[in-house]
Amino acid sequence: MQDKPLKIIADENLALTDYFFADLADIEYRAGRGIQASDVHHANALLVRSVTKVTPALLEGSAVEFVGSATIGTDHIDLTGLAVANIEVSHAPGCNAQAVAEYVVTAILTLQPEKIHAGRDFCLGIVGLGNVGSRLAMLAQRLGWRVIGTDPNVQLPDVENLNFAQVLAQSDAISIHVPLTRTGIHATYHLFNADTFAQMKPDCFLINSARGEVVSEQALLDDIAKTRRLVVLDVFEHEPVISQNLLDHLALATPHIAGYSLEGKARGTQMIYQAFCQHFNLDAPKQFESQLADMPELFNSDQPLQTQLLALLPQLYDIRADDQALRAGLNTEGMVDATHFDYLRKTYPLRREWAAYGDQVL
Numbered sequence: 380m381q382d383k384p385l386k387i388i389a390d391e392n393l394a395l396t397d398y399f400f401a402d403l404a405d406i407e408y409r410a411g412r413g414i415q416a417s418d419v420h421h422a423n424a425l426l427v428r429s430v431t432k433v434t435p436a437l438l439e440g441s442a443v444e445f446v447g448s449a450t451i452g453t454d455h456i457d458l459t460g461l462a463v464a465n466i467e468v469s470h471a472p473g474c475n476a477q478a479v480a481e482y483v484v485t486a487i488l489t490l491q492p493e494k495i496h497a498g499r500d501f502c503l504g505i506v507g508l509g510n511v512g513s514r515l516a517m518l519a520q521r522l523g524w525r526v527i528g529t530d531p532n533v534q535l536p537d538v539e540n541l542n543f544a545q546v547l548a549q550s551d552a553i554s555i556h557v558p559l560t561r562t563g564i565h566a567t568y569h570l571f572n573a574d575t576f577a578q579m580k581p582d583c584f585l586i587n588s589a590r591g592e593v594v595s596e597q598a599l600l601d602d603i604a605k606t607r608r609l610v611v612l613d614v615f616e617h618e619p620v621i622s623q624n625l626l627d628h629l630a631l632a633t634p635h636i637a638g639y640s641l642e643g644k645a646r647g648t649q650m651i652y653q654a655f656c657q658h659f660n661l662d663a664p665k666q667f668e669s670q671l672a673d674m675p676e677l678f679n680s681d682q683p684l685q686t687q688l689l690a691l692l693p694q695l696y697d698i699r700a701d702d703q704a705l706r707a708g709l710n711t712e713g714m715v716d717a718t719h720f721d722y723l724r725k726t727y728p729l730r731r732e733w734a735a736y737g738d739q740v741l
């Protein structure tokens with residue numbers, strides 16, 4: 380048998396890691412949140428998801444020359460520090476954008492199913508019009524909703540491109556899709572604070588599936604106490620710990636799984652596999668689609684999409700089950716802790732994206 384020259388340390392929650400990498404390297408799996416310098420010392424590559432803080436200190440003195448993160452977000456990686464240390468970093472832009480868009484539509488329709496027939500009387504505001512925001516805009520437009528959005532760098536052709544204040548004031552629901560950034564004129568840390576909440580309609584939904592620290596938790600709690608607005612959180616300022624007080628005020632809460640479709644996770648691994656192969660000068664012939672099961676055709680082109688989607692939603696994604704599983708982990712100290720939060724993510728039954736059930740419709 381041929382020697383495997385490369386060694387990989389990989390987060391155990393990556394999808395299809397063996398399929399993509401087992402014939403290229405020896406792989407050792409770790410819980411992502413616990414990866415330490417001693418784990419990576421002899422590795423050539425580190426493959427992570429969003430819960431591993433990757434810093435020059437973690438990799439100092441190791442053989443790691445490539446870091447792949449099978450995620451859209453990169454706020455867990457010190458990109459500047461790794462560039463200075465001459466370590467290549469690759470991530471997976473857009474990999475699970477469709478899953479997040481479907482999560483947002485599911486959340487809205489689960490809480491207010493009547494919105495499916497609201498047409499342009501329902502105004503969805505999207506903050507951040509990149510990969511996720513633009514997918515969500517497309518889906519919302521297919522449902523007939525009015526879509527407004529704001530982004531300092533992107534104008535979408537079929538969306539009303541407004542400024543942030545206009546989106547806050549006009550939306551019936553706001554969905555956040557910005558990266559977490561702490562510096563610069565468009566920094567997003569606590570972008571949603573007491574001042575921004577005051578500009579929103581009191582009955583405007585809020586959905587945050589971007590990063591927890593984009594929303595000030597204290598300002599959110601103060602606002603809900605006043606407005607009773609419906610709030611859906613997939614990400615939390617103090618993640619992975621969530622207080623009972625916060626949970627009690629949320630309409631739906633899920634453990635950072637908005638992007639957890641099978642396609643989204645597999646696409647993420649494939650993207651870092653391709654970058655890994657390029658870095659180590661290897662062929663990269665594998666495609667994740669070969670690993671996915673065919674699903675039954677549920678959508679058909681005869682009925683309006685709205686009618687079909689509402690009827691199929693319980694089969695496509697039962698978001699209330701995710702909410703209940705998270706709340707079931709409340710401990711006697713009045714919190715969901717990291718153990719429960721990470722257990723739900725590790726054992727999550729990955730959803731299929733809706734196109735798997737009939738791509739002529741979506």
Ligand SMILES: NC(=O)C1=CN([C@@H]2O[C@H](COP(=O)(O)OP(=O)(O)OC[C@H]3O[C@@H](n4cnc5c(N)ncnc54)[C@H](O)[C@@H]3O)[C@@H](O)[C@H]2O)C=CC1
Pocket residue numbers: 451452453472473475476479506507508509510511512529530531532533556557558559565566567570588589590613614635636637638639
């Ligand atoms: N909950 C989950 O499972 C997931 C969460 N995410 C999070 O969602 C974020 C967005 O994902 P993508 O759309 O794929 O990223 P992207 O990079 O494609 O788009 C982000 C957009 O936000 C815009 N933006 C930056 N600052 C802004 C501001 N202050 N106001 C308005 N827009 C601003 C950027 O110009 C960019 O167009 C990721 O950075 C990640 O943190 C992504 C995937 C899954």
Ligand SMILES: O=C(O)C(=O)[C@H](O)COP(=O)(O)O
Pocket residue numbers: 392428429430449450451452453475635638639
């Ligand atoms: O892609 C991103 O960005 C995300 O937030 C991830 O989908 C979240 O999943 P994990 O990387 O934390 O498994």
